Amino acid sequence: MHKTLIYNIGLLATPVGKSARGGAAQGEIQKLENAWILAEEGQISEIGQGPGPDLEGFPGLAIDAGGRLVTPGLVDAHTHLVFGGWRENEFGLKLHGASYLEILAMGGGILSTVKATRSASEEELKEKAKEALLEMLSYGVTAVEAKSGYGLDRETELKQLQVIRSLQAEMPLDLAPTFMGAHALPPEYKENREEYIRLLCEEWIPQVAQEKLAEFCDVFCEKGVFTAEESRKILEAGKKHGLTPKIHADEIEAIGGAELTAELGAISAEHLIACRESGIQAMAKGGTIACLLPMTSFYLGADFAPARAMIEAGVPVAVASDFNPGSCPGLNLQLAMTMACLKYRLTPEEMLTAVTLNGAAAMNRADKLGSLEVGKQADLVIWQAQALEYLPYRLGSNLADVVIKKGEIVRVNS
Ligand code: NIG
Ligand code: FE
Secondary structure, eight states: OEEEEEEEEEEEEESSSSSOGGGGGGGEEEEEEEEEEEETTTEEEEEESSOOOTTTSSEEEEOOTOOOEEOOOOOOOOOOOOOOSOTTTHHHHHHHTTOOHHHHHTTHHHHHHHHHHSEEEHHHHHHHHHHHHHHHHHEEEEEEEEESSSSSSSSHHHHHHHHHHHHHHSSSSEEEEEEEEEEEEOGGGTTTHHHHHIIIIIHHHHHHHHTTSSSEEEEEHHHHSBHHHHHHHHHHHHHTTTTTEEESSSSSSSSGGGGGGHTTTSEEEEEEETOHHHHHHHHHHHTTTTEOOHHHHHHHHHEEEHHHHHHHHHEEEEOOOOOOOOOOOOHHHHHHHHHHHHHHOOHHHHHHHTHHHHHHHTTTTTTTTSOOTTTTTTTTEEEOSSTHHHHHHHTTTTEEEEEEETTEEEEOOO
């Protein structure tokens, strides 16, 4: 049996449980000093304090944490991982005052990435996404949700999902695939949106589900993109075929996306910058996780989502990157952790839950990921830090040192 021992852990900090933690429980972290973790076949089999198992003749890999901080591997529960090209040309437009929705209406934005993604080969998309995953891993991220949505035609949407599937087979990260054919209306259907929605609901969703290419279905519910009514229809079609609903809601304007979550049983609502009280209440009622994306707020020069009101209403908050070539071309989740504390006013403990257990729950993987407990996967980070607060405090530095996935060392930064 393959064993791994991580010993001499100065502080082990982890949320506890197999489901999302909301309200006061979001800030309840277990902190163990002078701890060790034993993993067998990639799963945690024992956690203890004090000297731990005898190192002499230990039958496996023994890793000295050097008295430092250990947390669960970070979970990035919202990314648009697979895309062709970049959009640095929009940076100048932005600086001259063009808004995100104006750029999209001009045929830029998502639609320009759609062109680049359609013309890229599967191999090219895969190489590019792989580079991004390797960079994420270097920041301590060990699980990632990845959306399609830059194809907007059957072939390219499937190509994006195939890329995610083949990366899952080779990369040491857990990937959760989401079908997002409703990311924008493709130019071909500009005059015929009903037909595009019909294709999504009656042809593409059934095929994606049948080929098991995605677990979730997501819609960009936004002014000028898809209405709340259209979003409901698409997400219900997904549900009918076994795809769990997620929704991009209230990113720029509140048009009723968050309010849909309770009736749809959405696992998560994402962005929520402009979320209203009625949206927060719907999420609380539906047990929906609010997946917040502070780097996108920063990059768009927008407000920050009302995270404290959500926590007070008992809504579990996750924090993710939103990595994509438009509204957030960055994937450093540690930077999002700093912003979560400073801009959402999360405590470091609430923030840790947001980037581990609640992210895992938003990917329907809280039974095996997101905390360091017996029976969970041995995914963890040894940090260049002694204290939890040190992580959000050191703005912009990469503090992850050793990244461990299923009990194996997959990245060392020092
Ligand atoms: O989450 N909001 C929609 N989708 C992305 C942006 C995609 C893009 O600009 O390419 C987001 O912000
Ligand atoms: Fe997004």
